[in-house]
Amino acid sequence: MTAATMQVSQQDFEKAQEQVKLLKKDPGNETKLKLYALFKQATEGPCNSPKPGMLDFVKKAKWDAWNSLGNLSQDNARQKYTELVSSLVSAESADPKTDASPEESRHGDYETVLVTTKNSITKIMFNRPEKKNAINHKMYREIMKALEEAGKDDSTIAVITGNGDYYSSGNDLNNFANIQPSEMEKMAKDGAVLLKEFVGHFIDFPKPLIAVVNGPAVGICVTLLGLCDIVYASDRATFHSPFSELGQSPEGCSSYLFPKIMGLAKANEILLFNKKLTAAEACAWGLVTEVFPDSTFQKEVWARLEAYASLPKNSLAVSKQLLRSMEKEKLHAVNSKECEVLQERWLSDECINAVVSFFQKKAKL
Numbered sequence: 001m002t003a004a005t006m007q008v009s010q011q012d013f014e015k016a017q018e019q020v021k022l023l024k025k026d027p028g029n030e031t032k033l034k035l036y037a038l039f040k041q042a043t044e045g046p047c048n049s050p051k052p053g054m055l056d057f058v059k060k061a062k063w064d065a066w067n068s069l070g071n072l073s074q075d076n077a078r079q080k081y082t083e084l085v086s087s088l089v090s091a092e093s094a095d096p097k098t099d100a101s102p103e104e105s106r107h108g109d110y111e112t113v114l115v116t117t118k119n120s121i122t123k124i125m126f127n128r129p130e131k132k133n134a135i136n137h138k139m140y141r142e143i144m145k146a147l148e149e150a151g152k153d154d155s156t157i158a159v160i161t162g163n164g165d166y167y168s169s170g171n172d173l174n175n176f177a178n179i180q181p182s183e184m185e186k187m188a189k190d191g192a193v194l195l196k197e198f199v200g201h202f203i204d205f206p207k208p209l210i211a212v213v214n215g216p217a218v219g220i221c222v223t224l225l226g227l228c229d230i231v232y233a234s235d236r237a238t239f240h241s242p243f244s245e246l247g248q249s250p251e252g253c254s255s256y257l258f259p260k261i262m263g264l265a266k267a268n269e270i271l272l273f274n275k276k277l278t279a280a281e282a283c284a285w286g287l288v289t290e291v292f293p294d295s296t297f298q299k300e301v302w303a304r305l306e307a308y309a310s311l312p313k314n315s316l317a318v319s320k321q322l323l324r325s326m327e328k329e330k331l332h333a334v335n336s337k338e339c340e341v342l343q344e345r346w347l348s349d350e351c352i353n354a355v356v357s358f359f360q361k362k363a364k365l
């Protein structure tokens with residue numbers, strides 16, 4: 001190495017120390033240890049401090065990293081440090097995700113949901129506000145696709161919420177409309193297959209899944225809350241699963257989870273007798289984690305979620321999966337059974353009459 005390159009290397013070394021502080025993405029512990037060791041070697045020479053005790057994990061890892069550089073010269077250490085930082089900076093500027101300012105990145109190609117990622121949180125927002133976020137067939141499919149993507153992306157947690165004044169009015173009753181009598185059985189069979197797959201995506205979701213209930217929730221959007229890991233609600237939200245009123249029966253694993261969460265007597269009021277809960281009641285009954293005043297709901301909840309999303313991602317995922325693993329098989333069995341019963345219900349006069357009444361504007365919840 002010539003004197004000239006050493007000189008440049010010293011300047012670059014100082015610049016690299018500045019650049020490392022500006023990295024937007026955490027380079028990971030292994031790389032951070034390498035940087036630490038090269039910096040120490042470059043500035044102090046070979047490792048000269050006493051070996052820390054076995055139980056002092058952090059100090060021991062740093063000491064090991066520095067010590068592993070042996071007699072590497074200070075010039076070489078400076079050079080290697082500078083090169084490592086330069087490779088991290090280039091990798092970051094080539095990656096469109098990290099170029100990402102703290103701005104939201106929007107996932108493309110959805111019509112009925114709005115999917116965005118920001119601050120390690122992927123948000124899946126029901127986006128049919130003019131229909132109170134009722135879930136039509138396309139929306140069932142798009143929610144499943146969004147969950148699949150969120151399960152695999154870089155986010156730490158995923159959030160489900162609604163756009164507009166409703167969280168969601170549940171199943172879009174148009175899913176049952178304009179069906180010829182000869183097609184009824186097929187409609188019911190296909191509906192049961194779709195519903196089973198849809199609920200299965202919630203059972204199997206691999207990361208913490210949080211419901212941010214911004215307004216009233218109806219039907220399947222209430223029952224699915226039992227499969228979420230945390231439920232935050234605005235004090236404007238209500239929770240209504242009027243299955244018997246609609247001639248239907250419970251889904252979303254609620255026939256198993258609701259009695260477990262709130263006790264059989266309270267679950268019966270919701271699932272058999274159509275009791276609509278206020279947010280405060282849903283919280284007292286264990287379905288909702290915490291209720292916030294509507295005026296500060298978004299601000300308080302997102303601040304809380306951003307703090308949660310900065311926790312170690314893999315630890316959260318394995319812990320969620322561990323908790324879910326105790327129940328997974330059972331939940332899939334419950335889901336199958338519920339869909340089987342609903343397939344029959346959809347062909348019943350009770351259900352058909354309820355749907356007809358809704359479209360004749362005779363019945364609203």
Ligand SMILES: CCCCCC/C=C/C(=O)SCCNC(=O)CCNC(=O)[C@H](O)C(C)(C)COP(=O)(O)OP(=O)(O)OC[C@H]1O[C@@H](n2cnc3c(N)ncnc32)[C@H](O)[C@@H]1OP(=O)(O)O
Nearest residue numbers: 130131132134169170171172173174191195219220364365
């Ligand atoms: C593959 C099938 C799987 C099935 C899974 C099983 C799922 C079960 C359930 O989810 S059961 C629950 C079903 N939901 C309902 O029965 C709610 C019906 N809606 C209402 O009662 C009311 O709309 C309301 C109380 C939610 C809101 O009332 P209001 O504030 O007065 O608003 P509007 O009624 O004027 O609604 C505006 C606009 O949206 C349409 N809409 C609202 N909800 C639904 C719905 N669930 N299905 C279809 N359409 C809905 C409503 O008709 C209005 O449309 P318009 O402006 O008239 O075109």
